[in-house]
Amino acid sequence: MHKGPIMDLQRISALFEQRREGHTLPQALYTQAESFDFDMAAIFGQSWLMAGMECELPKAGSYISMMVGKWPVVITRDKEGTIRAFHNSCRHRGSMICALGSGTTPKLVCPYHRWTYDLDGSLFAAGRMDSSFDKSEHGLKPVAIECISGTIFICLSDTPPPIDDFRAKLTEYAAPHNLKDAKLAYESVLVENANWKLVMENGRECYHCSTGHPELSKTFPVGMSKHFDSGHDERVVAFEAQMDALGLPQTPVEGHYWQIARFALNEGCVSISGDGQHLSKKLMCDANGGDIGSMRWAVDPHCFVHCTADHAFMFSAMPVGPNETHVTGKWYVHKDAVEGVDYDVEKLIALWTVTNLEDKALAENNQLGVNSLGYTPGPYSQEAEMLAQRFTDYYCDKARDYIATHGKG
Template structure:
């Protein structure tokens, strides 16, 4: 990887503008992004409720890297590189599962849920099993969510932990269950997918279904401006002990905001999609609690469900959008909720965004592409994402370009 050339591309970026073409389109830029961004950042892997008992595991990809997350016999959640210490095969197939031990399908090397090597057949007498456990990955669990970082020295996470824990506490995320998940393949660079996900400039025309309940006209950091309705919402949240003021760090944001008038959920008609709510405060009218972390995620929690959007790059021209829907653990499918109804709005929205991102990528490939300016009002979060990406990339280049 030519870090000097990559550095030169970042130097070409004009303040307040999108990126130079090569940072969106070239394979070398993708390799840089995997090392400098996804290899160094905190990523949300899911919710603790996805590991309901000892032996539960989640096997997933972080870009091109396989990861497995387990709950061991003591209830501790751990994360490991999903690569056998024998000859490197993936130990766990992708998806959710439950097993008393993790067994590599190639030569049956067997690992305990804490990552230690339990058995390795036909090895020499002096073979040291203790030196061949699965390699651990940094993990933090708080507010009912799971965060992992593949870096050797992860960035501090304390400020985000404190804020998300405070905002999420009334919703009791540990008391949820995973109702549905999906994967959408988008033929676009991951940064274009995320820039699209960080703004609603396009929402009024691009997402007419979402716009019925979601306040697509908000500016900057979910700023509804000072009006009587916004003030009434803030007062109601204060009365019910629900934090709502937008808070942000370098790589994260958390806020709670009101939905459109008469709407209590992000749904096609603004009404709850789940009869068993997660919280009943203010009659269930608590708006949406949104949190977002760079480089890959946003999530919304209303009183009746949580939606998680995660962007995972596969190549310079392909991105996988992973979506998850969570509901109260006691909600019964077919009685308290219907999966098709629960997932319909965000599925339609994701499909619309896929078309927009893929069209964007085709246009960026044009020899006529020139980086354009962001709207300070409508695209503040998109610009914030790109500024963050450039900041983190420059730091990586300085520390690894020796």
Template sequence: MDLNHIATLFDQRRERHTLPQALYTEPYSFDFDMAAVFAESWLMVGLECELPKTGSYVSMMVGKWPVVITRDKEGTIRAFHNSCRHRGSMICAVGNGTSPKLVCPYHRWTYDLDGSLFAAGRMDSDFDKAEHGLKPVAIECISGTIFICLSETPPPIEDFREKLMQYAAPHNLKDAKLAYESVLVENANWKLVMENGRECYHCSTGHPELAKTFPVGMSKHFDSGHDARVIAFEETMDALGLPQTPVEGHYWQIARFALNEGCVSISGDGQHLSKKLMCEANEGDIGSMRWAVDPHCFVHCTADHVFMFSAMPVGPNETHVTGKWYVHKDAVEGVDYDVEKLIDLWTKTNLEDKALAENNQVGVNSLGYTPGPYSQEAEMLAQRFTDYYCDKSRAYIEAHGKQ
């Protein structure tokens, strides 16, 4: 990976413009992004409810790197590199499961849920099991959410932790359950997928059904200007003690915003999708509490359900978009909610975004592609994402010795 060449691409990037072509298209840019961004960032796994009991685990891929998250006998949630300390095989296949031990399928090396090596057959007499435990991954559990970082020196998370605890508290995320999960393969660079997900400039025409409930005309942190209805909503949230003022750090944003008039959820008809609410304040009319974490995700929490979007690079022009829908743990499928209705709107929206991102990629591949300007009214969060990406990348280049 030629950091000097990559550095010249960032030097070429014009302020308030999209990126040079090679950063969206070339294989070396994928390798760089994984090392400079995804290996050095806090990444959202999901919610703690996906690990409901001792022995529960979640196995996932961060690009080409396998990671496993477990709940041990003491109830502690831990994360490890999913690579056997014998000859490196992946121990747990991608997905969710439950097991009293983690057993490598190759030679049956067996690990406890805290990562320590429990058994390794036919090894020499001087073999020390204590030196061959799974390698840990940094983990933070915040108000029912799970974040991991593959770096040995993760970026600061204190400010984000404090604010997310404050904003997420009314939503009782520890009382959730995973109702549905989907993975969508998009033939587009992950940055194009994320730029698309960070703006609603395209939403009024690109997402006609989403636009029925979602305030697609707002700017930046869903700012509404001097809309009297929205101001009244903000005053009501303040009176209820539900934080709503937009807050942000270098790699994150959090805000609560009003939905369209008459709407209490992000759904096809604007009404609740689950009768059992996650937050009962104001009879479930609390707008959406949205947080976004660069480089890869956003989450919307309405009173009745939670939706998580995660974009994970797989190759230079392939991104896997994971959608997760959560409802209250006591909500009964077929009684309190219908899965098809629950996932309908965001599934349609994700498929529409897939088509837009893939078409964007084809155009960016053109010999005639030139980086274009962001709308300062409608694309501030997309620009913010690209600025974050450039800042993160330049810091990596500086730290790793551009010559």
């Protein structure tokens, strides 16, 4: 659906031709406004993006209003309980209908001229229009949506990429975590003055974790490679066998734009937390007494999620400008967990908050260095940065496909 700004695809294509295999990107792809416009059109306009969880729309009339770059989107739960997504743009003169955030409303009402839409996107009322006006032709423009095991994914393209394989695997791996029975306990937005790809490269590797994240390193296996590969670590191999016996999928699986795996935390740890212990007494998965490691999935171009027995954490990096990225963190617990009794919000968010702040400093420093006249694309570590390289390879593949399709004529 996205048409986007006019870009010189030939010039952008030349940048991708410069990229050496196994290396980071040419400087202009991290710095230039034209590259940002390209990324929005070619990547974010053509990909499945995780918007959140179904539990954020708990009843009919619930809505989420969010931005994908500069594009407003609204997600609703209609009177029948169906979750839908629309471009948040009035069919009258284009005003944004729902302010950013979430809430509950019986109708979607444009603040400009009060055009009113039902939760299914159909136009309910439009005052002072002539007798030939047909309301049925002016409903909100739909956005492709997939709800998978309690998660919500949207895609702005008229021809979304295939999702069947991801849907099947995420359904299998997420089932034990009962995400439909979760609730959003806290949400934060962090502004990072760095290109979104630098933010994501940082989030796809733990080469920096042992020194960059001392708090996370207490519970998180920062020394493992790729999909948290265990090698011949007897404790981790035993964990994998135990998960298999419990019927909890753990084998790493992946597609072109996604990865899923369950992995063991550090010895004695049952959650990704400051002390390695559960952050909520009310567990989302009580198998093995809540000692089930972390089930992680990652979806390019923008997110990852960690699900432990007690809570789930979602990380989403959304581009705003060439050197500005908004990182959203969402923490979920069991819907019946009582704040102040079963969990403490400050303790719940502490570890990922400090980790995100440390990553913000690393990404912003990375951007300053990439801006240098002396910047030259460098090689990824084949032992420690395989997922970062995988992300960059995905980005280049997706970009080249877009150029091949749209660069003719």
